[in-house]
Amino acid sequence: MTSAPQHELNQLAGLAFAKGHGTGNDFVLVDDPRGEITIGVSAVAALCDRHQGIGGDGLIRAVRSDSIPEGAAILSADERAEWFMDYRNGDGSIAEMCGNGVRVFVDFLIAQGHVTLEHGDALTIGTRAGVKQVARTDNGYAVDMGPWEFVFPEAAQEKAIDSLVQTRGLDVNRPALSVSMGNPHTVVALADDDELKELDLTHIPSVRPVPPQGTNVEFVVPSEPLVTDGVGNISMRVHERGVGETQSCGTGACAAVVATRRWAAGDGPDQHQADEWNVQVPGGTVVVKFIPSPDGREHVELSGPAQIVARGVIAGA
Template sequence: MATLFHKMHGLGNDFVVLDAREAPVEVTAQQVRALCDRREGVGCDQLIRIGPSDKAAIRMDIWNPDGEPASACGNATRCVMALTGAGSVETVGGLLTGGGDYDDVRVELPAPKFQWDEIPIADPMDTAPAPLGWDALEAPDAVNVGNPHLVFFVDDVDDVPLAELGPTIETDPAFPDRINVNIAGVTENGLKLRTWERGAGLTQACGTGACATAVAAIRRRLVKSPVTVEMAGGALVVDWAPGEPIVMQGPATHVFSGEIDLETLA
């Protein structure tokens, strides 16, 4: 039986969106891995399923390419809102609100969390900065914006071997749920960012990573809100004040739609 899907991306952070609004769609970890595969599947950074919700206009479920579920994705939320016109989206990480057209989609995320057990980190510690380090990367800020992030501020973002350090930090025993890794620097126009996403690896852009990095930089008084966060795929604007939700804005792109028989991937 064919299932409708949409290929979309937010600043190069790409998704396969399974449309379960009219009929239920179930996926296994094996099917997730097959769909996300860039050689033998459709290919994407995350698999998204949209369907009905009794708490919001729509529900969004997220899986990483390794087949494991994820709790939040800012870029995927912007894509789903642009695709469906939904003003509210239910996710495992919480209720997200916003809206807009493809050129400029605004998403409001819940207020960030900073306590060690809210990240979570295995042992009690400060989180701004955290007394942690890997090679030359030291003293990151830990922030949960629906999913957990570490933010390292460095002089040269491009000089960090993130492809090597990312998987080591992601899977460190200090993080029971694994963690996303952000390498950031302050520029004349705002912030420059590279992200290693847990379960996905290096991506062209990361919406929650941009939010976590902006929050950490604002808390450190390195930048003022709103701030532009520049990534390989483009820029997002993040607005935040202490105690308030995070607001993220940027474009979303619909690439194509198609149908796929999920049973062939079982």
């Protein structure tokens, strides 16, 4: 009997793909400029299956914005957004945005010959979380992730916590703060690295109240001291909605810094005003910066590496 993943892969026989990652957050990438390839939920899950498929935290389809409805809506707002990142979680569900994924997406567009991007120049990309500007740097790419906001603003402003989280490896519920980076995140502060290492993130953490669209959950350990020479430092592990634990999460790193900075505000102005942060994740390090914006809202910039590591064709049975 043919397994379910193998059946789905058979339907995609002959499909060319690439494999890429940003600090260990890995993706299957498909080039589909005219939006002609249909990859359903179960087919995405089969491709991302780490045992019977290619393996990945998600699937990224590169499509011209004018070829799909979501992209056409983006073009009406910004005609520069020629390319749209159609991103799915590893279980096939739709995700609004992925900070590591958009860097890998731009690297893929360059590798495919669709765009050229000199160091210091930026490319406008359409996503389900709106338009993103991605600049090429000496060490990869920097993404203007746009403004951050609290998921539950009234509770967050008053208490700096708005949720309780329970997961395996923690003996009691822990207070948390939910932050939106275009997609939802719930951030939990831990006491030390030992607590971080002991977490069992093979199961979905319990979050109460849970944001309306579900949530990614970040577990964070602040460094001691938190800020050195004007730069903040934290370590993080993450359970991603629709995926499980990943080696990195770009939007999660941004949310973790927002929450940490909010918690540290009571410890003195130097803590609160750090504008650059190093976030250590299992797959490496990403950098989060707070930047001013003409729209008057504080934006977050995420920078880090991106790499295409393999190419292939789905064989089928």
